Amino acid sequence: MSSSGFDDALGIVEQLKKSVETIVAKTGPSSKFSQDLVKRIGEMQSKLESLADTDKHQFLTEMKDKFQHTIGRIEERIAQHAHIAQTYSSSILTAVIFLLVSVFALFGYKLYKSLTEKELKKQEKLKSKQAKKAKKSN
Template identity: 85%
Template sequence: MSFSGPNDELGVIEQLKKSVEAIVAKTGPSSKFSQDLVKRIGDMQSKLESLAETDRHQFLAEMKEKFQETIGRIEQRIVQHANIAQTYSSSIVTAVIFLLVSIFALFGYKLYKSLTEKELKKQEKLKSKQQKKAKKSN
């Protein structure tokens, strides 16, 4: 990978800044990781400005690939954390739904039991009335 001049250097720096801004937006500007990342980028930019032209090209060529790999790993970790958070949220929703269904099932069972007991008492009452009638008529 070769660079033709300062425009390419600025392009690499701009790409890096955009990537860092995206990472900071995902992790939050007050996170220690974001602050450390911004500080390191600033240190590298000042080092880049202090290098000679030939050294600058070589430094940019080496660092561009390393940055792309590092940013790729960071994005993978962010996606993994997002998936874990989504799974956690889904499990909480599932637990709440299970709890509500269990409560409805309990109240439904109690209502069914109560209604069947009332029906049995009615039938027993009716039988006892019929037996009293039968005894009176004999």
């Protein structure tokens, strides 16, 4: 392999390593996806080392575009999952706020109802006292 071809191979491998490190950092090292990705890359590296120099160059040129496309799709999926997680957490927050407002509204309604009942009883008691006074004075 020529010096330029070897440099291309190293550049591709370094770019792949950086992309994998980013993906593993985002998904977590213990995720099945990360473990599967690392395993596949190891298998491809073994295959690359077993090829002849001319086959290595051809293999690398074919795989470069595939890697870039795959990494782009993976980054899109990670962004989608991050958006879903953000939506999920905001939904939970909205539900909790709704629940708190509902509880306060229920207690407010009960307090209002209790106060109005007390006021009605007080007025009825006053009316009955006035009616008794009116009967005594007659």
